[in-house]
Each structure stands twice: as C-alpha cells, then as structure tokens.
Amino acid sequence: MAPPPTTQSKASTLHPAGWSENGEFLVSLGRRVRELRRRRGLTRKQVSQEAEVSERHLAQLEAGEGNISVVLLQRIARALSVPIGDLFSPQTDETTEKRLIQRFLEHLPQHRLEDVVFRLMRDFGHEEKMRRMRIALIGMRGAGKSTLGAKLAAETSNRFIELDQEIEKDTGMPLGEIFSLYGQSGFRAMEKRTLEKVLKENHRAVISAGGGVVSEKETFDYLLSRCYTVWIKARPEEHMSRVMAQGDFRPMAANDQAMEDLRRILEARESLYRKADLVLDTSGTSVEESFARLKATLQANLQ
Structure with a gap:
C-alpha cells in the first residue's frame, strides 16, 4: 500500500523556503515605511506621487x-x-555612554527627570534663560496658534513671527508653489534654514510654527532646545471647522476623507507634540478664554 501523501502546513504553502528571515525583513521594512509616512502626515497617494511609484506598489x-x-x-x-x-531600521548611533545614561534615567521618578532635563538644558544646551524669552506655538492648523500668538506678542511687546510666512518671504514663493516645485523634502529643508535664521535674528519673539515642523527630528529638536514651546491643540472637528471658517478650502478640507486623514495625522503626531513644555487645549472655548488661560499658564511656568 502506497504511503499517504505528505501534507504541508498553510504557512509553508503561502511562503517559500527561507521566508522566515526574508519575510520578517520585508515586514519590518514595510512597517518602518508606514511609520515614517504617518509621522509626516502623508497619505500613500502623496508619497507615491512624490516618489513616482504606484500607490498599489507602495501599499x-x-x-x-x-x-x-x-x-x-x-x-x-x-x-x-x-x-x-x-527605511531599514530607526537611526541609531548609541554609544556605551548613551546606554548607561538611558539605564540611569529609566530608574528616576518623573519629578527627578524634569530636574535632569532642566540641568541638561542649562549646562549643555542652549541657555535656558534665553530659551524662555522665545515662545513657540506648535500644533495643527485651526488650533488657534496665529490668533493667540499675535495677541500674546502684542501683550508682551514682542515680535510675532509666522514661520510659514517667513519661508514665503525668503523664497519669494507661496507655500503651494514651493511644494509643487520642490516637494515635501525641499520644503522641510527650507523650513529648517528659515527657522535657524529667525532664531538667530530674534532673541525675543512669539513664533507660530507650521503643523508639520514636528515631522523633521533635527528641525523640531532645534526648536525645542531654543524656544519655550506650547502645543495648541483642539478636537479634530474644531480644527476643520475653524480652517474652513477662515475661507480656506484647500483639497484636504474638501475631500471626503478629510476628517479621517486629520484624525490619523493628529494621532501620528501626538507623541511629538507632547514634547512641548506646555499644552493648551482650545476646544470649546472662546479666543478670550483661551488667551487668558495661555497667559496664566505661561506666567505660572516662566517665573
């Protein structure tokens, strides 16, 4: 009697021999690409167009x-x-010293960590006193950065700087044209150069940064180390309604996927926005109420 035919597991029929190693690599690569794309608030369609690769291939x-x-x-x-x-792995350049410091910090309670950050900023970073003389408002469009920033600058007799407007002045082009000609990567490079110039020229100021400034680690770290930052946040519905109330009907606001895209971007960037020194939620409050809370919070923390 002939022996029964051998059977293969479902996994072995789906993947060729050696899949364990190669397959895990591809999964890790895909996860990293997706993570970077979401962190920058980009859709697959945007990346595929910029990279000149099909959206299906990217998916x-x-x-x-x-x-x-x-x-x-x-x-x-x-x-x-x-x-x-x-794309293959998060950028790592850890040394023995960095690993030792990380282990030490892992065992510190929260209140001690705040003290460590203060001492590091004071002794090894940008002068803390000078950092606190520049207030930078971060967050998505529609949260109230421009309105609150202008009022705060007037109240404190400081210059109010819209970083996106400074980029337009430096390049002589509107943002839409910059993105069209140079793409996302080109714009981010210009954003970094403009931020460096603005901070070099202004020791005191109130700055409103673009919502995507957090997506470039080097640029965002530079901002955090040289400005006292406040995350101005709001519910997604209020972000959208405020932008549209200002007459801004750019493609995202008119797209059926607008709210879903906005929620996804906020979720992807939340951990980055939370690196700010302070958080102010403007949801369900008037401009006057939000401004009063902003002033009170800054006064309590900058004394």
Missing part, C-alpha cells in the same frame, strides 16, 4: 509583501525626507 511594500528595487526605495526615502538607511 504592498507597507504590507510586507513588496519586492522593491533599491532605486525605488531611494525615491521613497527622498519623498519621506530621510536617508535610505532609515
């Missing part, structure tokens, strides 16, 4: 199923404004 890559060439990976990396190496 397969993010799902860990794409067999993509190095050339296309390079295009995707440029669209995400990162070195190609960052």
Whole structure:
C-alpha cells in the first residue's frame, strides 16, 4: 500500500523556503515605511506621487509583501525626507555612554527627570534663560496658534513671527508653489534654514510654527532646545471647522476623507507634540478664554 501523501502546513504553502528571515525583513521594512509616512502626515497617494511609484506598489511594500528595487526605495526615502538607511531600521548611533545614561534615567521618578532635563538644558544646551524669552506655538492648523500668538506678542511687546510666512518671504514663493516645485523634502529643508535664521535674528519673539515642523527630528529638536514651546491643540472637528471658517478650502478640507486623514495625522503626531513644555487645549472655548488661560499658564511656568 502506497504511503499517504505528505501534507504541508498553510504557512509553508503561502511562503517559500527561507521566508522566515526574508519575510520578517520585508515586514519590518514595510512597517518602518508606514511609520515614517504617518509621522509626516502623508497619505500613500502623496508619497507615491512624490516618489513616482504606484500607490498599489507602495501599499504592498507597507504590507510586507513588496519586492522593491533599491532605486525605488531611494525615491521613497527622498519623498519621506530621510536617508535610505532609515527605511531599514530607526537611526541609531548609541554609544556605551548613551546606554548607561538611558539605564540611569529609566530608574528616576518623573519629578527627578524634569530636574535632569532642566540641568541638561542649562549646562549643555542652549541657555535656558534665553530659551524662555522665545515662545513657540506648535500644533495643527485651526488650533488657534496665529490668533493667540499675535495677541500674546502684542501683550508682551514682542515680535510675532509666522514661520510659514517667513519661508514665503525668503523664497519669494507661496507655500503651494514651493511644494509643487520642490516637494515635501525641499520644503522641510527650507523650513529648517528659515527657522535657524529667525532664531538667530530674534532673541525675543512669539513664533507660530507650521503643523508639520514636528515631522523633521533635527528641525523640531532645534526648536525645542531654543524656544519655550506650547502645543495648541483642539478636537479634530474644531480644527476643520475653524480652517474652513477662515475661507480656506484647500483639497484636504474638501475631500471626503478629510476628517479621517486629520484624525490619523493628529494621532501620528501626538507623541511629538507632547514634547512641548506646555499644552493648551482650545476646544470649546472662546479666543478670550483661551488667551487668558495661555497667559496664566505661561506666567505660572516662566517665573
């Protein structure tokens, strides 16, 4: 009697031999690409257009199923404004000293961590006293950064600076044209240069930064180390209604997926926005109420 035919597990029929190693690599690569894209608040369509790769191919890559060439990976990396190496793993340059410091910090209670941050900023970072002379408001469009920032600057007799407007002045082009000509990566490079110039020229100021400034680690770290930052936040519905009330009907506001996209961007950026020194929620409050709370909070924390 002939022996019964051998059977294969479902996993072995779905993936070829050696999948364990190669498959895990592709899944890790896809997860990293998706993480970087979401962190920058970009849709697959935006990245695919910038990288000149099909949206379907990008979706397969993010799902860990794409067999993509190095050339296309390079295009995707440029669209995400990162070195190609960052697609394979988070950028790491840890030394023994850094690992020792990290282990030490892991055992400190929260109130001691705040003291450590203060001492590091004072002794090794930008002068803390000077940092507190510049207030930077961060957050998504429609939270109230421009309105509250202008009022705060007038109240404190400081210059009010809209970073996006400064970029337009420096380049002689509106933001839409900059994105059209140079893409996301080109704009972020201009944003960093303009921020450096603004902070160099203004020792005291109130600054409203663009919502995506947090997506570039080097730029955001520079802002955090040189400005006292406040995250101005609001509910997604209020973000959208305020932007549209200002007469801004750009594609995102008119798209059926607008609210879903906005929620996704807020969720992806929340951990970054929370690095700010203070948080002010303007949901359900008038401009006057929000401004009074902003002033009181700053006075209590900057004394």
